Amino acid sequence: MVAGEVSGMVQGCETAGGAEALMHQPVMVEEVVSLLELSPGDFVVDGTLGFGGHALRFLEAVMPGGLVLGLEKNPLTLREAGPRLASAGVRVMRADFRKIKEILISGMFPEPKALFLDLGLSSFLLEGSGLGFSFKRLDEPLDMRYDPSEGLPARDILNSLPGEQLAELFRKYGEEPSAAAVARRIVSSRPLETVGDLVSCVERVLPPGRRGKALHRVFQALRIFVNDETGALMDGIVYGLSSLCVGGRLAVISYHSIEDRLVKFAGRLQGVEPITGRPITPSPEERMRNPRSRSAKLRVLAKKGDIDEKASFGFLSSFCPSVSFGLG
Ligand SMILES: C[S@@+](CC[C@H](N)C(=O)[O-])C[C@H]1O[C@@H](n2cnc3c(N)ncnc32)[C@H](O)[C@@H]1O
Incomplete structure (x- = not known):
């Protein structure tokens, strides 16, 4: 099973803090919505749902008649945010965006018009999950798995x-x-x-x-x-582009130079056209209001034709440092 609907899937987890108080401030929401060129009736996949700041805005843009599918890997986030987002109309799934192709096929979804990935940590994961993501939370166990x-x-x-x-x-x-x-x-x-x-x-x-x-x-x-985040991003880019309809768009917000480099070079894949030349960054007002947005970079790619998955992985791997060790 690659994915589960939110109800009945998120069990046995304790949050270390009041999640509502730690709700994530979504980054560059209006820039993302505008560059994805969403219209009523469109189907959008938010591969990193979190607390749904972007997903709720996508929903506004695709209604009436559209659909927003939100994928989230962290069970604590889903337990805190899933029911609220589901009742607002987002289709919420516990799933890894690496599996986007299987998810779309097994759920019999249409080809999406847009895919969005907002990489990295939410405020909740950092401060409220108890999973050891922040170097300021000295007593937490060193776990760090989404x-x-x-x-x-x-x-x-x-x-x-x-x-x-x-x-x-x-x-x-x-x-x-x-x-x-x-x-x-x-x-x-x-x-x-x-x-x-x-x-x-x-x-x-x-x-x-x-x-x-x-x-x-x-x-x-x-x-x-x-979390093998560079491997996950390569899968998200290649399988995501492959799943989109021709003319569809992929938007990625990254917070690390390796990630930004991968998205930049994905713009050179066959069948892909970059929409953003230089990456878009948050406005000075947004940086002031939300200091965590400071290192964010947004790039958007359009799918223009078929994606050769094998060739795409080969090309992107050459821009990605590989650190892989055999751990029993
Ligand atoms: C920066 S947050 C997203 C914030 C969201 N845009 C919002 O407005 O609240 C990234 C989220 O992606 C989730 N995530 C990370 N890797 C993932 C993966 N491979 N598949 C699905 N979700 C993932 C994290 O657990 C986290 O909740």
Whole structure:
């Protein structure tokens, strides 16, 4: 089973904080809606539903007669936001956007006019999920999986990878200059269990002035690895473009240079035309109002013809650092 309707699927999870108070502020909503050129009757897939800020705006644009399907991988987010979004009219599914093709086929949906991906973390995941995404929440376990029933938690990776491989991970996904020193400290401090354990490894090898950026980079790199986020984005781009109707559009908001590079080069795939030359960034007002939007970059691509999936994966892989280790 690739996906489940929200009711009856989200069970046995506890949130660490009041989710409504941590509701995510959606980024560049009007820019996304305008560039997707939505009209009444259109079918849109929001592959990263979160708290639905974008999905609710899509719904306004495609009604009457349209449909918004929202996919979300994190069960806690779905438990908090799913019922409200479902009663507003969004079709909510617990699913990974990597599986978009199977989801659309198995649900017998039409070819979508638009697909949207808003990558990275929501405010809720960072501050209210209890999953160890924030380096400020010292007592939380080092998990970092969007779907805690899948794959390995961050602590298993930190406690089992050889030091050189940890350093490579922090270098490639985080561009952290002190990657090797941080990795050595992690190896000598094992076992790590909590966010505080990882924070103290970084703090012990770096002077106070360099700690903030290093923590940001190390936590981001680990999260990208734990969730195979670059692999997921490549699948989302290729299978997403392949699933769209000809003339349909893919919009992606990214917060990391590797992700932005992948979307940029996807604009050179056969059958694809970039709509945005340079990436769109939030207005000064939006940055002031929502500082978390600061690093966001929006790119939009149009599908002009058939997508050769194999050739597309081959092309995009050459722009993506690969960090893959055999973990038992
Ligand atoms: C930046 S938030 C989206 C915020 C949303 N646009 C809003 O307005 O609330 C990204 C969301 O995507 C989810 N996510 C991350 N990877 C995913 C994947 N591969 N498939 C489905 N959802 C995913 C995360 O759990 C998170 O809730």
